[in-house]
Amino acid sequence: MNNYSIDPILIPVPESFESSRLHIRAARWGDGPAVNEAVRESADELSPWMPWAQRIPTVEESEVSIRKSRLQFLERSDIRLLLFHKSTGQLIGSSGLHRIDWQVRKFEIGYWAHTSYTGQGYITEAVNAITDFAIQELQANRLEIRCDSRNTQSSRVAERTGFTLEGILRNDKTDVQGNLRDTMIYSKVRGIEY
Template sequence: MDTPILIDLPDKVVSDRVLLRPYKSGDGQALFEAVDESREHILPWMPWGPGHQSASDSENLVRTWRARWELREDLAMGMWDRATGLYLGGTGLHRIDWNVRSFEIGYWIRSSQQGKGYVTAAVRMLSRLAFDSLMANRVFIRCAAPNVRSAAVAQRSGFVFEGCLRNSIRDANGELHDAQVYSLIPSEWAALRDQAPAR
């Protein structure tokens, strides 16, 4: 296996409407504005949410995410509207096991841009990146059982329900939840690959 740092990664992934790219210095302001408008809906499920008290906190995070991208430890990406340049939210490939070639897709979207299919498009783009470029053997999505919007993204994207990890997620209020796990393996991706492209 290549040392992970030698694995080549694209600078960006694009669909008709969405651009995904690793974070870079200067993205902190856009990230902060998106988090700030979305606290109510993201905070229960995103443990890093309360860390964004100022644009400088967000800038600190984007530079950390970028460093981890370069090391291939974690592949956090920003999601951008190609037409307007608006920062839409965050996604990426996380909990990477380069030996198994297993990746978790994570996502959140700013409040004003929910319900437009951007996240579903991002999941499709990342599945393509993982399976077709990074030779994934497993791509999974994990969400707290009450987070029905998140589960809907996994289901809409063709991920297969795999099981329930009992008492494995604590929300921002400290309450424990079961996690639902959805995944794809290469044979399933092969069947999905040629369906309608991500928009």
């Protein structure tokens, strides 16, 4: 049986890994309160871009979201990763590998940061580490970062981490207010960028 025909639930996916400043790990039951606090404190910065940040969730809703993410991790249908500062243990933000196609070995990297930690290179560091993780541990053939064309902070992360802008899908989605928006697609592809 080749590596591409294995049922994804059988694919070994490490629970955690590290970068120079971050401990990056799969979501676990009990992470809801820390995520809730980060979302509450960062709502103004998250709400223009994240549909899920239009309303501040309760602690219980955040825990439900974490538990669902844990189940998705075990099923290998989505890999939500939380970013913790190695020395302080503080939650820096969230990232992960989403919209997974195991046959192609294609993953989309998403990310957001707690407002207190933006502008310090943590997300760039996390994206680099998650990219390496996806390539080395999951044999990624294609990695994508997609963002609203107006989200310059997100597009700068993609550029700083060596992703190539493949194109802009015009009127591809609606933004959080329901207006049409363009989506920038960045990628790294095996055999070209690594």
